[in-house]
Amino acid sequence: MLWPASERRARWADVQDRAASNVRWLWLPRGGLDELKKLALQRGDWRDSGTGWIEKGPFEKEKTSVNVDVLNYDEKTGEATLFISPKNAGSNPVIYWANSSDVSEASTVLDDTTVRTTDMKRFFLAVDPDGNHQTGSATEWLNSLNLTHEPKPVGGGYEVELTVKPSGTIRWNIDGTNPAEGAEYDGPIKLDGKTDITIYAHAEAEGVVTRKEFRVNRRDGAGQMIDGEKPATIRKPISLGTTEKVFAAVTKAKEAGITFRSVVVIVGSGGNNVSTSFSGDVPVKPGAIEEVAKFARAQLGNDLAEVKVQWKSASVERAAEIDAFMGAIEEVYAGTDIEQA
Structure with missing residues (x-):
């Protein structure tokens, strides 16, 4: 009655017009149609596309999936604390995980929804053992790299130590070209302290990358030259x-x-x-x-x-x-x- 014949999708504005003009449609108090829409969406009888269109069921059951929320990230160690939750996996969901994309029901079963890890990648797969929902695609989670520097005064200059957590390879240069093609970091970078230097650094681990620019100002006695008017x-x-x-x-x-x-x-x-x-x-x-x-x-x-x-x-x-x-x-x-x- 509210939908065009044989159509499952309709503009919500058209549905409202039909409800107002169709004499066979039952009378509802002010706001009643919106309440009906809200109830139908909650029950899963309708779906709102978010673009002004409404679709009515029946719908195929959604496949399983996994949500991964980052609760905390320790920059000192690169350890992430994750909360893992299954979706559309029934009342007895099982989650499998692996460090590669070939995660399957032969992989390790997740025994705790809170996970602490320094791994760079994890893949999670939710399964509905009751068979009410088909198994969906695995969810990939990527860790973050924390790339830092520490300049230490040595003589009239500096030795600058670069670190990346939880792990990774660092490349760098000071000429501003692509740091991914720079020298591989293998120890503190020695600077004479006579000029302001920017170190361009690139870190990579298992396909996860990050880049930073570290400004090291020239030495002036025991301190650095700081421009008070600049950020x-x-x-x-x-x-x-x-x-x-x-x-x-x-x-x-x-x-x-x-x-x-x-x-x-x-x-x-x-x-x-x-x-x-x-x-x-x-x-x-x-x-x-x-x-x-x-x-x-x-x-x-x-x-x-x-x-x-x-x-x-x-x-x-x-x-x-x-x-x-x-x-x-x-x-x-x-x-x-x-x-x-």
């Missing part, structure tokens, strides 16, 4: 253990236009705490730290719960603001902790 990144892990220091950092960071990366906010103490972490790919503004602390305190029912914060790097719009910010949180830094493009 800069403070690559020094900081841990603030008191609420007073946390909110001093937040206040100063707002003034200086600072954002943080690899942030962990812990509210409360002992076993009664709320912990929130942000990956290194997510820039965190100081206001977000405030909001997280406010939400966590509300969940704990304690507006005065202690707040602690950690971060691994901080980016500032003007390098001239670094001294005031670090002073506000009573932290010191070396010239080698500062990067500028």
Whole structure:
């Protein structure tokens, strides 16, 4: 009655028009047709294409699949914590996994939905042992590579150590050409410290790649030449253990236009705490730290719960603001902790 004859798909606007004009269609109160649509979608009787079209069943049962969510990533080790969940696999799903795409029912059975791994790749396959859903394609998960550098003052120059976690091969150059074709890293890179140098680095492991540019400024005595009017990144892990220091950092960071990366906010103490972490790919503004602390305190029912914060790097719009910010949180830094493009 609402669909054109012999058609399973129809524009939702046309369905609404038919419901309004067809005298045989039962009367519904205001919003009743939308409620009917909602119910039919929930029951799986209809499907919404998202483009204004509705399709009515019966539908073939969807094949099995696997969702992989990353709960945490440890940049120091490259270990990822994954949550694995089957979809359309019945009430007794079985998940198989392997490090290669030929995962099958002959592969290892996943015995825990939470997985910690430093593998670069994993493939997961969900099976419905009751046979109500056909087995779908395997889901591929790829780990991330964390490529870092550490310049160490040696004489008047530097030795720059490159590392990649969890594993991989590093190639590099300083001339800006394709670093994937550069020299293979086999030990600290020696720089004379007389000029600003950018190291272009490329890391690869099992087809997973990442690239970074590391700026190493020239030495000037015991420090580096920093342009106070240019943006800069403070690559020094900081841990603030008191609420007073946390909110001093937040206040100063707002003034200086600072954002943080690899942030962990812990509210409360002992076993009664709320912990929130942000990956290194997510820039965190100081206001977000405030909001997280406010939400966590509300969940704990304690507006005065202690707040602690950690971060691994901080980016500032003007390098001239670094001294005031670090002073506000009573932290010191070396010239080698500062990067500028």
